[in-house]
Structures are given as structure tokens and as C-alpha cells.
Amino acid sequence: MAFAAFGSAPAGTSGVEQAPRRRSRVALILLAPGLAYLALFFLTPLVSLVLTSFQAPVEFGDVGQYQPAFKIENYAVVVEAYWPHFLRAFGYALAATFFALIISYPLAYFIGVKARRWPLLQALMLTLVIAPFFISFLLRTLAWKSLMSDDTPLVIALKALSILPPDGHLTGTAFSVIFGLTYNFIPFMTLPIYTTLERLDTRYLEAGSDLYAGPATTFWRVTLPLSLPGIVSGTLLTFIPAAGDYINASASFLGSAQTSMVGNAIEANFLGLLNYPAASALSVILMGLILIIVGVYVKRSGTEDLL
Amino acid sequence: MAGGAFAEAGADLELIGISKRFPGFTAIEELDLRIPAGSFFALLGPSGCGKTTTLRLVAGLEEPTTGRILIGGKDVTNVKSFKRPVNTVFQSYALFPHMTVLENVAFGLRRRNIADPVGKAHEALRLVELDHLAARRPLQLSGGQQQRVALARAIVNRPALLLLDEPLGALDLKLRRQMQLELKSIQNEVGLTFLHVTHDQEEAMTMADTVAVMNRGQIEQMGAPEELYELPKTSFVANFLGQSNLFTGPVTSSTGSSIVVDVAGVKVEVPKDRAQRHAGEVTVGVRPEKLMLHTSAPKQSAGSNSLGPGRVTDVSFSGVSTQYQIAIPGIGLVTVFAQNMVFGPVVNLGSAAWVSWSVEHGFGLLDEPERAPRFAADTDTATIAMQTRHELLAEIEEA
Amino acid sequence: MRTFSFGKLSLGTALLPIYSALALVFLLVPIVYTFVFSFNDSVKSNIVWVGFTLDNWTNVCNAQGVCGAFFTSMLVGVVATVIATVLGTLMAIALARYRFRARSAISLLLFLPMATPEVVLGAGLAAQFLSAGVPKGLLTIIIAHALFCLSFVVVTVKARVASLDPALEEAGRDLYGSPLQVFWKITFPLLLPGITAAALLSFALSFDDFIITRFNNGGVETFPIFVYTAAARGVPAEANVIASAVFILALVIVVVSQLTSAARRKRLAKQA
Secondary structure (H helix, E strand, O other): OHHHHHOOOOOOOOOOOOOOOOOHHHHHHHHHHHHHHHHHHHHHHHHHHHHHHOOEEOOOOOOOOEEOOOOOHHHHHHHHHHHHHHHHHHHHHHHHHHHHHHHHHHHHHHHHOHHHHOHHHHHHHHHHHHHHHHOOHHHHHHHHHHHHOOOOHHHHHHHHOOOOOOOOOOOOOHHHHHHHHHHHHHHHHHHHHHHHHHOOOHHHHHHHHHOOOOHHHHHHHHHHHHOHHHHHHHHHHHHHHHHHOOOOOOOOOOOOHHHOOHHHHHHHHHHHOOOHHHHHHHHHHHHHHHHHHHHHHHHHOOOHHHO | OOOOOOOOOOOOEEEEEEEEEEOOEEEEEEEEEEEOOOOEEEEEOOOOOOHHHHHHHHHOOOOOOEEEEEEOOEEOOOOOHHHOOEEEEOOOOOOOOOOOHHHHHHHHHHHOOOOOHHHHHHHHHHHOOOHHHOOOOHHHOOHHHHHHHHHHHHHOOOOOEEEEEOOOOOOOHHHHHHHHHHHHHHHHHHOOEEEEEEOOHHHHHHHOOEEEEEEOOEEEEEEOHHHHHHOOOOHHHHHHOOOOEEEEEEEEEEOOOEEEEEEOOEEEEEEHHHEOOOOOEEEEEEOHHHOEEEOOOOOOOOOEEEEEEEEEEEEEEOOOEEEEEEEEOOOEEEEEEEEOOOOOOOOOOOOEEEEEEEHHHOEEOOOOOOOOOOOHHHOOHHHHHHHHHHHHHHHHHHO | OHHHHHHHHHHHHHHHHHHHHHHHHHHHHHHHHHHHHHHEOOOOOOOOOOOEOOHHHHOHHHOOOHHHHHHHHHHHHHHHHHHHHHHHHHHHHHHHHOOOOOHHHHHHHHHHHHHOOHHHHHHHHHHHHHHHOOOOOHHHHHHHHHHHHHHHHHHHHHHHHHOOOHHHHHHHHHOOOOHHHHHHHHHHHHHHHHHHHHHHHHHHHHHHOOHHHHHHOOOOOOHHHHHHHHHOOOOOHHHHHHHHHHHHHHHHHHHHHHHHHHHHHHHHHHHO
């Protein structure tokens, strides 16, 4: 199916470069329409985002009327007002990425390595992993909201066990937001890890065992490093959208005013308050921070060729 | 972490009543095998004969269904592979792609907390003449270099037993010859016990002190290479290890030192001490290079067998020798390898020919003769008719 | 000895399957919930279980706007998928088959939209449409969807092109095929599975997208927008019906395609 989109370099193989073959004029013709599309609807919007972020309100104008300016203070204002939103966004995203990895790795390992002997089981489990893609993201999140709302058996049980204080809630907390983010991005974590593990040559594991490495050492020294490309793309595919998400954290889903993330702030400013410069400044900062984090992370893990 | 002492010299390997059944088929059936310490032992057989399974059982990568495995007298049947004093040179080499050559070689030493793993790894790399590539990644090496790294990675651990799983299969002929000699000299140098699995009969014969020919999960015959070649006991061995001309017929008479077999009306004499069975229907054979080719009927003489006349159906020149196929009515195709002592083929395609060989070169097999004619497709209708007539006559006689 | 090792083995080896099964159950909980509540005999908000009914399934379009939103999503999905698949396939072929100086820069350009949070993509496009004076509506939704699908199409198809043996195309040219004939008769059929997968992926991404749509929809309601708007006052059970139906349809497609490819593999194995 469409797993290739989440794919990454296979474990233990090297890409064989193909020699240049024909004139690059043909390549240019093939690339031109797509490049034009990207320039028009990706690069230009990024530029207009930057331009908008410096705009100033039109004097005596209506709400939502702005004019070109170089109002760099916009950035200071949004950082001042929304720095907790940034902290929450990156904190929640980091936690969700961690939990998704903890849940996904063993699952991906089982499907990709242990279930190889039973192709039907493998196919069935993979189908179940991607099954959440087939049902609306919003409805899934709402389902969790209903399951965690105040008078459900789960919450009553937690209160009875004194895990939750008598006046406590599950929804609208940092817990429920991280829970929702974790849940929603598990398939994005599982699939790339599965792709690398599925191609992992089990003879490497036998070689490890032959060279006096017990199962734990073999896993730590051989399996894990060989599946690193999958872990890197999985964590990126989870972290980036999680950091920019605002569904899970919004009050009508799993969050509350106290769990607002940057995404919520951008949405509120752009669509609610019509404060386009503020929303744009927030977007530019968010994008910049994510690019820095991704760049450093990819460099540190030595998997630049993933790009 | 690895249990057991690691011998500086090799250790005995003993397999007792080993069977291995997978769902749906049996890979090994009641196998008994003893490999003495310090020997170079080859398990030879076609793919699917159970030789690789045997190796994996010894390495601990598979568990036997029944039976016991002893290394140096110690029962290791239930010892996990990472605790066995055994190392393997894998068929695919299985060099860890994310580590350098040096890290690969030092891997086993580090796991066992051996002092100075880096120094020992360099030493092992020097032995295989690859120390200058220690910092490379395995995928940057050629096939032959990878093979030598795999060998260094295994022998650096000084295992009591070194297992070689067709490690030369991926190399081209010239490199393979060179590696065969290198392996052999390394074995002499380090004095370990080598267990080498291969389907290449030439490789097995040039390298091993003892060869065991495996077929269908069992050992058909075991011995020194010359012994196996000179005196194959089964038709499988006779044809897997080199080529053989095999003839089947009843033993008609027996003298003090030899038996006489009636092959389609021709008397063929075989020494008793080279025949496994001395009565009833037997299969006897002779190697193609032991045959003499004649253009006229050879004189009948004691101490020599002859067949013919037949017709030369194929001549192929291969440099050192020329291979002839001769169809002899009632007997079938006979293959002759003739040394090229003179220029050009001695006998032309289509001409009449006789073959002869001295009695001492013949051998008799242990097998029950096969019911169906061998190489049925190659035999002409006359031969088939003759064989069928013989079968019928034999049945009438029995009745 | 044997029973001991067997006992040890079963504990260690059972842990992983149990963990995996629990993880899958966790993934399925909200799906089952959504499916079950599509049968709820609820009047307005579909949160408390009232009773079983088939009415939601037989009269899906009864709920105000739900069917309209569904058809809008279908339309957007199909058009955006066609645009993204065509443009993306061409780019993938160029990137996998040719070497040129700007190649890594273009690869980076294609990676960027995937590394950009949706909220930034959505806000950027909205800011662009705003400054260009383009009214938001169906067109802007389609433009936005085709944009984020494009990168996924390129990645998926590129993997397929890279795994294609270039000797096949050379053989085609050797056998007197013109470049265009070679493309249509050889390259394209071999790429088709990858292109199909890419198209299915883009449709799925488009159909389920909310965040980018939210910034660019104007007044147009796609299915996710409908659910979001309804979430505040209670989502009608008919939305669950549509989501469940789409889910079942997608599952059937996946299962059937996997079964047929398994059967084909088996048949090929038998012939070999």
C-alpha cells in the first residue's frame, strides 16, 4: 500500500546510484509544473507569511485591516503573550513522541520481524495499524473525549482508586492532550519503524548471537542501530505535526484554555481575532524552531540522507 | 558472559542421534557424526540435503528435535548460541553494516570482555591481510575482502570449532581458488577444528582432510577425499563426487579375488575388496578417466574389461582432456575422459569405438540397483528394450 | 531440561505478542466506539447511549448538511488527488532517473512541506490568498490539498521508480520503442502500483484533512469541517455512519487488494 511514503533507507543496504543518463532538459520539463506549483503555493505563501508578520494595523481602519510595514515589535509582542503556548506545544509534542515510540517500537518489531513467518498475520496487523487513517481524525478524538468524560466508568474507577482526586477531570488536562496526541500519531511512528525492521536481515542477529552477544546486547548493538533511520523518520513524522496540532488541545476536544498550544494561538489570532500579523509571526517562529530542531536532530543522528 | 573456557586448540565435535524436523519435512534423520579435534571436515551435498541445518544446529541457531551435541566432550545441546565456543563464517558474511571493519572484528571480543580487543582485532586483520582497511565500512569492500573480514571476525575469538557456511560461494573462480588455499593455510596456522559446509565437490576435496557426503538428511559416505573418490559406496556419491559410468547386472561367478557381473551379456570383472556386495543384482562402476578408448575391438585379456562396439555420439574438447560420449547397445551411454596426448580428437563423431579398463579400477556399490534405467532420456530405444527384456528375464527366473 | 527451557521461552516470547495485541486494541478503541455509536438512537447529541437503531444508517442524509459535506470532501479529494498525482509522478521520475545540479535542492524543497506544521501551511496559504484578494472557497481548498499531497506522492512514486531496473527501459529502446512508447508501454505500467498507492494515500490525506482546510475553506463545509463545527453542540450519529461506512469501504479495499496479491504470489510460486 502506501507505506512507501513513510519509508526510509532499508537496514543494511546501500543505495546504488544510477549513472546520469539523459539530458537534463527532459528533467526540467518533467519538473517544471510541480516546481511552479510549489513556488506559487508553498514558497510564496511562506514569503507572504513573513511579510504579513511585519504588518501594522491601518489607522482608523476596521478589525482585520492591515498595511505593509516593518513592525518588528509584532514578534516581541507574540513571544511575550504566547511563550507558554510554545513551551506547551514542544513539551506535549516531545512527551507524545516519546510515548508513541514506546508503544510503536515493540509493535513494529513484532509485525516486521517476529510475524515474518505468518504473512497473513503480518498483513492483518499492518491493516489494523493503518485502520485509524480510514476514520475521521476528529471523530476518533471525540470518541476519546467521550470515553474520558467525567461520568464514564473509567473516570469513576480512577476516582475510586484515588488515582484521580474526587473533583478531578481527565479531559481538559495536559494528560488528555498528550494522550490524544500520542494516540493520533502512533501509526506515523509505527509505519517507518516497521519499514526498516521488515527489511532487517535476521542473519545479522544470528551473527550477533554467534559472537557471544545475548538477546539484549544483540538488540542494543545491532537491531536498534540498524533501525535508526526508521526511528528518526517516525519521530519526525510524529513530533512535527504534534507540535503544530491544535485539535487535541482545543477546548471542544481533549483540551482546555489551560492546555492551549501554539496552533490554538495561531488559529485564534488568524480566524477569530483576525490579527493576521500576530498569527503570521507565531507561524514564522514555530516554523523556524521546528526547522532548527529537525536540522540538529537529523545531523546528530547521522541520517542526513533521509532528506 | 560466555560460559565455558575457550580452547587455544580445536575441540572434538560429536553429534549423537540428531534429528531435525520442520513442519512438513524432515531436514535431518538420525545423524551420528564425530569430528576429531584439529581436523578440517567438509560436509558436502546438494542444496536441501540438510548440511546447512546441521551447521546451524552446531552453531546453536536451531534446536535439534532429538539427539545431543557435544563439543570437546561437553554437552551443549541446550546451550544458547551466544554461549557456545563456536563461531561461524556466514554464507552472506553478515558483517554489521553500521560498524567499521575493526568494530566488526572486535565485536565478539568485547562481548566476552577479553583484554585488548582492538589490538587482537588488528592482529586478526593482519592475518587476513586487511589491516589497512580497518576503518572502512563492510559495504565499501569487495566480496573477497568481506569474506576475509568475516573469517577474521570468527577466528579472532579462537573458537574451539569454526563453522564455514559456503563462505566462498559468492566469489568468482579465481578468487575462490586463492581463498581456498588461504583458508587451508590459516587452519594449519591456528590449529582450530574447521567444519565446512559446501555443495562444491572440488572445494571439499581440495580443502578437507575428511569429507562427509550428505544426501536427504543422512550421511551417505565419509572418509578421506581420495578414498571417497576411489571407492564410492553409493551411486549418489559416485555421481556427486566426480562422474561415474555405472552398470547393473547379476553376479554370475566369483573367483578368489574378484566377482564377475553380467552387464547386458558382457562379463565385467570387479575386485572383491573394491565391491561392497558380492552376490545378487549389483551396480558396478568405473571413473571416465580410467577408461581407454579404442577404434578396433581390444584383445580380450585377463585383468581387463572391455565393452563395445558403440558409436561416438558426442565429442567435447575441454583443453586438458576431451570428453567422449559413446552409446553402446544394451548398455547405454558411456563417458570417457581422454588426456589430450595428441592433437585433436582421436576418435571422430559417429565412428565405432570400444572402451576398456583394467579390473583394479572398477568398484561395486552398496545400493540396491535402481529399477528405472538411469538417464532414460539419453538412452536410445534399443537400450531401453534390452533393459526391459533383462528385467523380464530376471522376473521369470525369480518366479 | 527441555520443559524448563520451554517454560522460559514461552514467558519471554509471549510478552511481545501480548504487548502488540494491546497496542492494536488501543488503536481500535475509538474506531469501535464510533462504529457502535453510529447505531445510537440519539436525538441531538450522540454522547450517551440511548438505544439501538438502524435509522441513522437508513436515513443518513437526515442530519442537516452531513451529506453535502461528505460529497464536498469527495469532490475535493478526487480533484486534489488528480492534480497531486500527475505533478508528483512527473517530478518523481525526474528525480529518480536524472542527475542534475539542483537535484538535492529540489529534494529539500519537496521535504519542506512535510516538515512544515499544517497550521503554518494553512496560515501561509490563507495569508497569500488574503493579500492576493482570492476569495476562499472550493478552489482554495483544492489548491491547498493538492499542495500537501504533492510531497507524499513524490516520495511514494520515487521509491517505485528507484526500484525499477533501468535495463527494462533500455531493452524497450533496444527493441525500437520511441521514448514516448517506452514510457507508455513499459515505464508507466510498471509504475502503476506505486502511482495507485500514492493516489490512494493522497485521497485519504485530503479526505481527512481539517487544519489546512479550516484556514482556507471560506464558507464551504467539508466533512471534517462539519464534524468540527458540530463538535461544540454534539455531533449527530449520522456523521458516525458516514465515517464508519468510509472506514469499512477502505478496509474492504485494502483486504481485497492484499488477498488478491497474496493469491497472485501463490500462483506465481506454484508456476515457478
